[in-house]
Amino acid sequence: MLLRSGYNAGQLPFCDGCGLPAYQRRYGAGRVTTQNTDQDTQHDIEIENAARDRHQLRTLAVAVTAISVVLFAVAVVIMYAVPLNRIWFLNFPLGFYLLAQGLILFAVFVTFWYVRVQERIDLTRSMNEEIT
Amino acid sequence: MALQSRQRTPNPHLGAYYGIVASGFVSLAILLAMAEQLGWQDGSIARLMILMPLIVYMAIAVSARTLNVEDFFASGRRVPQVYNAFLMAAITVGGTGFFAYTGALFFVGFDGLAIGLGWVCGLLLAAVLFVPCLRRVGAYTLPGYFGLRFRSPMTRMVVSVLQIAPTFLLLAAEAAIAAMVISIFLPAAYWVSVLIVILFIGATGILGGMRSLTWSGSAQFISGGLGLAIPLTIIAVVLTNLPAPQFTYGGLFEQLKNAEVTAGVATGSPGVASGLPGHEPTAVTAPFLQVFDSISEAGFFALFFCFALGTAALPSLLSRSGVTASVADQRRSSAWTLLLVALFAITAPGLVVFAKALMFGDIVLIPTQGLPGWFNSLSELDILRATDLNGDGVISVSDLLVARDRIALALPTLANLPYILTALLAAAGLAIALAASGSHLFTLAASLSDDLYRSIEPQPLVLPRLLLAWGAIGATGLIMAVYLFIADVDALSYAVTAFALAAATFFPALFLSTWWQRFTVWGALASLLTGFVVMLLCLIAGGIVGIADTAAGTAAASLASAVLAVAAGLGASFYGPAPKPADTAFFEAMRRPDGETLYDQAEAQAAAAQRKAS
Numbered sequence: 001m002l003l004r005s006g007y008n009a010g011q012l013p014f015c016d017g018c019g020l021p022a023y024q025r026r027y028g029a030g031r032v033t034t035q036n037t038d039q040d041t042q043h044d045i046e047i048e049n050a051a052r053d054r055h056q057l058r059t060l061a062v063a064v065t066a067i068s069v070v071l072f073a074v075a076v077v078i079m080y081a082v083p084l085n086r087i088w089f090l091n092f093p094l095g096f097y098l099l100a101q102g103l104i105l106f107a108v109f110v111t112f113w114y115v116r117v118q119e120r121i122d123l124t125r126s127m128n129e130e131i132t
Numbered sequence: 133m134a135l136q137s138r139q140r141t142p143n144p145h146l147g148a149y150y151g152i153v154a155s156g157f158v159s160l161a162i163l164l165a166m167a168e169q170l171g172w173q174d175g176s177i178a179r180l181m182i183l184m185p186l187i188v189y190m191a192i193a194v195s196a197r198t199l200n201v202e203d204f205f206a207s208g209r210r211v212p213q214v215y216n217a218f219l220m221a222a223i224t225v226g227g228t229g230f231f232a233y234t235g236a237l238f239f240v241g242f243d244g245l246a247i248g249l250g251w252v253c254g255l256l257l258a259a260v261l262f263v264p265c266l267r268r269v270g271a272y273t274l275p276g277y278f279g280l281r282f283r284s285p286m287t288r289m290v291v292s293v294l295q296i297a298p299t300f301l302l303l304a305a306e307a308a309i310a311a312m313v314i315s316i317f318l319p320a321a322y323w324v325s326v327l328i329v330i331l332f333i334g335a336t337g338i339l340g341g342m343r344s345l346t347w348s349g350s351a352q353f354i355s356g357g358l359g360l361a362i363p364l365t366i367i368a369v370v371l372t373n374l375p376a377p378q379f380t381y382g383g384l385f386e387q388l389k390n391a392e393v394t395a396g397v398a399t400g401s402p403g404v405a406s407g408l409p410g411h412e413p414t415a416v417t418a419p420f421l422q423v424f425d426s427i428s429e430a431g432f433f434a435l436f437f438c439f440a441l442g443t444a445a446l447p448s449l450l451s452r453s454g455v456t457a458s459v460a461d462q463r464r465s466s467a468w469t470l471l472l473v474a475l476f477a478i479t480a481p482g483l484v485v486f487a488k489a490l491m492f493g494d495i496v497l498i499p500t501q502g503l504p505g506w507f508n509s510l511s512e513l514d515i516l517r518a519t520d521l522n523g524d525g526v527i528s529v530s531d532l533l534v535a536r537d538r539i540a541l542a543l544p545t546l547a548n549l550p551y552i553l554t555a556l557l558a559a560a561g562l563a564i565a566l567a568a569s570g571s572h573l574f575t576l577a578a579s580l581s582d583d584l585y586r587s588i589e590p591q592p593l594v595l596p597r598l599l600l601a602w603g604a605i606g607a608t609g610l611i612m613a614v615y616l617f618i619a620d621v622d623a624l625s626y627a628v629t630a631f632a633l634a635a636a637t638f639f640p641a642l643f644l645s646t647w648w649q650r651f652t653v654w655g656a657l658a659s660l661l662t663g664f665v666v667m668l669l670c671l672i673a674g675g676i677v678g679i680a681d682t683a684a685g686t687a688a689a690s691l692a693s694a695v696l697a698v699a700a701g702l703g704a705s706f707y708g709p710a711p712k713p714a715d716t717a718f719f720e721a722m723r724r725p726d727g728e729t730l731y732d733q734a735e736a737q738a739a740a741a742q743r744k745a746s
Contacts (some may be wrong), residue, residue, distance in 0.1 A: 031422055056723065063260045070256055074249065078432055081242075081423050091382030093421060099245045101378065101478045107252045108474045111259055111467045118264075122725035 047128070059118065065113040070107050077103060081088040139209035140457040153188065153351045157358055163633030165552045173552045178317040181555035181706060182562060185355050186332065189566070193348040202732075204341035205272035205578060205620060207455040209729070211346050216456050217468030218353035220569060221345055223448050223472050224251050227309030227565025229480070230356070230410075232624035233538030237484040239409040241420035243427040248477035250439025250631075257444035259466035265646040265722050266453035267462035270729035273579040274447045274638070280731060281645050281718060282653035289656060292583040294637050294664050295447040299576045301630035302448065303447070304613055306448025306569035307333070307622035312537060313562040316513060317555065324615045333570040334609035337577065338602045344457060345570050352563035357472075359560020363544050363553040364479065367486055370547060377482040384489040385421065391492035392419045395529040407431075407682035409591030411622040413517050413533035420488060435628075442631025442695060445638035448568075450574040458726050486510035487539060490546040492529065499526050499572055505546045515542045537623060556574040573612070577604035628683045629671065632690035640697035644705075649719050651701065654708040666693040 077084065077098045084095035090102075143149075164177045198204055223235075229251070237244040243696040271277040274295060279288030285334035307329050314325035328722060336344050368377035370386065397419050405427060418425045443449070458461045509517040517533040542560065544553035581604035585597060644651040670689035705711075711719075721730060 017306070024570055053719075055725075059723075060300050066260050067257060070253060074253065074436065075433075078429065081429075083424060085421070090379065091385065092569065093385075094424065096242055096245075096421060097382070099242075100481045103249060104252050104474045104477050107256050108467075111256050111470050112663075114260060115463050115467045122460065126726050 010032060051125055051128040053123060058121045062114060062117050062121065070103070070110050074103055082084050134593055140208070141315040142210050142212045146212065146215065149726045152355055153192075154354050154358060155253055156188065157185060157355045161359075161362065161552060161556050164555070165550060168550050168552050175319070177296065177552055178555040178558065179319075181552065181559050182314070182317050182648055184565065185351075185559055188564070189393065190332065190335070190346045192351050193339050195342045196347040197339040197597065198341065198343050200672075203343045204601065205582065206596060207346045208272070209270070210457055211455045211456060213456060213461050213465035214468050215346065215739050216351045216452060216465040217446040217472055219349045219363055219571065220255075220449055220452055220465070220469040220528075221472035221476070222349060222353045222356065223446070223452070223569035223571045224443060224469065224566050225476050225564065226306050226568035226627075227561055228302075228305050228623045228627045229476065230360070230561040230564050230625065231309055231312075231537045231540050232305075234480050234484055234540045235301060235538070236408050236624055237481055237534065237540045238488060239414070239416055239533070240418055240426040241484075242423050243418075243425060243432060244408070244426070245481070246419070246432045246435040247439050248480060250436045251443050251473050252470060252477055253436070254440040254443025254446075255466060255470040258449065259441060259463060259470065262444065262450065262646055263462050263466045264459050266450055266498075267456065267459045268722050268727075270454040271733040272451070272454060272731070273448050273575070273583060275538040275579050275583040276731070277450075278645070278656060279583070280657055280734065281715075281722070282682075283714060283718070284653045287653055287656055287660075288583050289400060290660060291332070291638075292579045294660055295579060295666075296576065297664075298613075298630040298637070299572050299579075299736065300441075301633070302446075302625045303569055303572035303576060303608075304615060304619070304621050305623040305626040305630070306565050306572060308538065308616055309623050310565035310569055311616065313558050313565065316538070316541070317558050321407040323617055326613055329566070329569065330609045330616075332565060332611040334605055336570050337605040337609075341574060341578070342452075342603065343569075345540060345574055346455065349567040349570065356560045356564035356567070359556045359563065360476075360479070360483075363549070363557050364483055364486075366549065366553065367547045368482070371486060371489075377486070378478045380455065381482040381485040384485055387493060388420055388489040391489065391496050394496040395492055397492075397529055406727050407538050407684060408624060408628070411536050411624070413535045415530050415533055416488075417530075420485065427684050431682075431687070434687040434691055436572075438628070438632050438635050438690045441635035441639040442633075442690070445634045445642050446631070447579070447634065447638065447681055448571050450642075451575045452571075453578070454729070454731070456743060475602075483540060483543060487543045487546055491542070494546075495527070495529055495532065500530070505548065509545050510542050513538065513541060513545075515539060572701050573605060573608060577601060577608045579605045580608070610720060625683070628686055632686045633664070633667055636663040636690040636693035637698060638663075640701055644698070644701045646722070648705075649716060650705055650711060652705045652708055652711045652715070655703075655705030657700040658704035659697045662700035663693045663697030666696050 024101035077095065081095035081099070084098065087094040089097050160181065164172075168174075168177055200208070202208055229247075233244070233247055236247070266277055269277050269280055271280055273292070275288045275291035277290045279285060282551055307326065310329045311322060311325040312327055315322045318325070334742070336348050338348075364377045365375045368380055369375050372380035373731060374380045397416060425437065431742055453462060456465050496508070498504070507516070507518070511518070515535055515538040516534075517529045518531055519533075541557055544550070544557065578601055581600040582597065585600050637660055640663055641656050643658060644659060667690055671686070671694065674685065674689075718730070721727075
């Protein structure tokens with residue numbers, strides 16, 4: 001029953017699409033249909049949808065890159081830990097060094113890179129929306 | 133109703149305040165080091181080193197008291213990135229990482245590295261996958277997020293109940309570690325120490341909730357970091373002539389290997405996995421650099437992924453996602469957290485190698501030079517227990533039983549350095565354990581009170597909401613104290629189970645709800661319940677048929693549960709009813725990087741509707 005009734009009306013009114021731009025609140029969110037709108041609004045909506053899709057695609061690409069690069073590196077090092085340990089680096093066996101330090105520092109590097117790139121992507125979307 | 137973003141300005145003097153806290157902590161250590169040279173007793177030094185900072189933490193918690201709901205649950209959403217990172221790093225590593233992880237590395241060496249690497253990659257996963265969306269939503273708790281995402285109080289209550297198990301286990305582990313440190317260094321029995329810890333974290337939570345925890349916890353993290361860095365740097369200079377233990381401990385590998393060979397620490401056969409050590413004192417049997425000796429390669433993978441997914445979906449960490457000022461701030465805060473945890477993860481093996489090389493180097497000399505000087509001191513602290521098990525009249529490595537959770541405290545004594553450094557390490561570990569246990573207690577109690585209360589009584593009244601939270605903190609603290617009096621807590625095993633439960637239960641549902649528009653409330657419920665129930669069955673059956681009775685087994689079970697949970701979530705979403713337009717609208721709004729916090733908007737609109745109705 002709780003599931004069906006959801007929150008009381010007015011308590012969590014996300015049906016209103018709050019947090020979305022004004023015209024999206026008017027016409028509903030998601031991919032906005034272009035019928036029943038005048039020429040200018042239609043143009044704005046197309047630009048808005050394109051900006052959103054570009055933003056989502058770039059966000060996905062950066063996320064996949066950041067995570068897959070680190071996990072792939074970790075998997076390779078774990079799989080080849082024994083042969084890597086025969087090589088010595090800075091007085092450490094290489095396999096041990098990579099798991100204890102190298103990959104961890106690499107993950108830190110990738111995270112700061114991700115933060116930088118994602119902020120630029122977010123900024124581009126905000127700027128595009130302001131222009132429209 | 134369009135709301136303007138509010139200006140959230142943090143206190144501009146924070147840097148100065150915490151500079152004073154840090155210099156006060158260092159000055160206390162220097163004063164006590166001088167007092168030690170003047171002949172003070174070890175006991176007095178340890179008591180002052182532990183109690184004085186505790187008074188400071190409590191004073192900060194008192195001064196950060198609040199009756200404002202947003203301050204109480206989200207620290208006013210104006211915590212600067214790095215201060216939030218202090219707390220998140222303390223929660224990730226915790227006293228369990230400080231004492232039990234280092235202890236595990238002492239016993240299993242190479243194979244234990246999966247845990248440290250898992251923390252770091254888990255924080256990366258959280259930063260990339262969840263944190264931006266969770267900050268945009270800005271719910272006070274993880275169940276609150278699910279409630280808003282699907283506009284379903286039932287999901288909110290289900291998540292609130294499911295997060296009890298992992299958070300309670302972590303709280304028990306952290307509180308037990310904190311109580312252990314207090315009982316070693318203060319003249320107090322274990323049960324008195326438990327009471328001190330519970331009263332301390334309970335009072336911090338009741339006084340100012342998340343606000344007190346944030347500011348008191350920042351001081352605790354700074355003390356913890358300094359208390360670990362100072363002794364370790366001094367020991368690194370003594371042993372390797374360079375003040376960078378992380379990069380120089382490799383120079384001791386040769387010495388350690390020779391000592392292990394002389395001491396007869398046998399090379400085990402790979403594949404016969406004995407797992408992570410328990411908390412009872414045991415003898416060291418595996419050489420430090422032996423690869424996949426205690427844990428098999430598959431077990432290493434499982435443990436790594438279990439900790440990575442568990443860290444990414446840990447309720448205590450994610451409930452701190454709403455305390456910074458913006459999405460960008462929260463993302464940066466996650467990156468700082470990762471840096472701080474990475475610093476600990478690359479330092480911990482150094483601490484262990486120093487301790488092991490010093491200890492084994494002296495033990496192999498026992499037949500010719502007798503018992504080393506540190507032997508009695510460490511026995512008094514219950515770090516070591518030696519009995520001539522094989523009856524050959526000489527104490528060898530196999531006769532030396534080492535307590536896993538206390539080995540980090542042994543390092544200054546092994547290096548023959550002043551006692552103040554041992555006290556400093558203890559104060560550091562205690563501070564981190566208190567910060568982590570306080571956060572776990574608050575997460576548990578806040579969710580139980582607020583999510584339940586908001587589901588039953590939707591009117592946003594301040595006092596009943598806070599009263600209920602205070603009551604929940606008190607009750608949870610009391611239950612935890614009773615539990616710790618009765619139970620024999622193995623911190624590392626509890627932590628592994630907690631991370632496994634978080635990975636199995638929350639990771640799949642969080643991942644699908646933040647990245648898949650088509651995910652429905654039925655999918656979320658199916659995913660959450662499948663993950664939790666399968667994991668729980670594995671844990672219950674673990675003792676009977678040996679599925680999850682080792683750390684690697686538990687980790688593997690959590691991964692299998694997570695895969696089933698994803699399948700259940702996908703299946704229920706595809707074959708159940710399609711998401712409502714409001715769900716889709718919320719998903720789109722949640723993925724926008726800018727704008728007012730969705731939770732605050734909902735609260736403001738609910739309050740406006742309330743006013744209009746009355």
